Amino acid sequence: MLHWLRDHRRRAILQDPFPDGWRRILVESVLHYSFLDDDEKNHLEQLIQVFIAEKKFEGCNGLEVTDEIRVVIAAEACMLVLGLPHDLYRGLISLLIYPSSVVVPPSRMGVFTQGPLVERPEIAISGQAFLHGPVILVWDEAKRAARHPERGHNVVYHEFAHLLDMSDGVADGTPVLHGRDQYRTWAQVFSKEFIALRQASKKGKKTFLDPYGALNEAEFFAVATEFFFDKPVQMQKKHKALYDVLAGFYLQDTAGRERRYNRMMQV
Numbered sequence: 001m002l003h004w005l006r007d008h009r010r011r012a013i014l015q016d017p018f019p020d021g022w023r024r025i026l027v028e029s030v031l032h033y034s035f036l037d038d039d040e041k042n043h044l045e046q047l048i049q050v051f052i053a054e055k056k057f058e059g060c061n062g063l064e065v066t067d068e069i070r071v072v073i074a075a076e077a078c079m080l081v082l083g084l085p086h087d088l089y090r091g092l093i094s095l096l097i098y099p100s101s102v103v104v105p106p107s108r109m110g111v112f113t114q115g116p117l118v119e120r121p122e123i124a125i126s127g128q129a130f131l132h133g134p135v136i137l138v139w140d141e142a143k144r145a146a147r148h149p150e151r152g153h154n155v156v157y158h159e160f161a162h163l164l165d166m167s168d169g170v171a172d173g174t175p176v177l178h179g180r181d182q183y184r185t186w187a188q189v190f191s192k193e194f195i196a197l198r199q200a201s202k203k204g205k206k207t208f209l210d211p212y213g214a215l216n217e218a219e220f221f222a223v224a225t226e227f228f229f230d231k232p233v234q235m236q237k238k239h240k241a242l243y244d245v246l247a248g249f250y251l252q253d254t255a256g257r258e259r260r261y262n263r264m265m266q267v
């Protein structure tokens, strides 16, 4: 069983208290942090602390990496694994952060966030994830997404969903699930939803899920993950079966959390 705190170096990192300045950044810049209950907040802060100590953040194209950049990106990467047995992205060593959208040369190993690689050899991307390599992220996109999850796009959730998907060695839209029954349900629900999105987007119909998810199964999982975290209440209404399998995988009730937060804001 994976357990991220099995590692004594990670436990040692947690001897230091979580910096107040980082908590201020979470409150001001990561809306989903405010959705969490106290236990979840505490758990997320521990994950962030280890993530930041362990992973290398490299600023590209002149970007200076600040605490805000580290904390916002780490928070969102860690949000995905908040309920999971996990190893805190053990294989991930570096994150390359660009100030704004970047044109990268084509690569066979990456999973792109925009456009089929074969048709557009050089494309502007807002993120990219590699099986045995860095995660590339664009800071202005990541920053906006953290403050405005209602837009339904989050490059950090997207790229880290690819990493979870690839944790079994392949980017096929199916991460390591929690049991045989789950694989069966997952395959049924995902193939049905993926085909429906493909058909609708081919016909140019407006869809709830971003049609970019129709590109292939890996992109479908990454896009579905973005919506599961960013628009969970609507997803539960419009794509209940998909919401349910994702909740069964991530072991988080994001819709319940969003409803609780909305009620809290009304009083």
Ligand SMILES: [Zn+2]
Pocket: 111, 112, 113, 114, 158, 162, 218, 219, 222
């Ligand atoms: Zn992608």
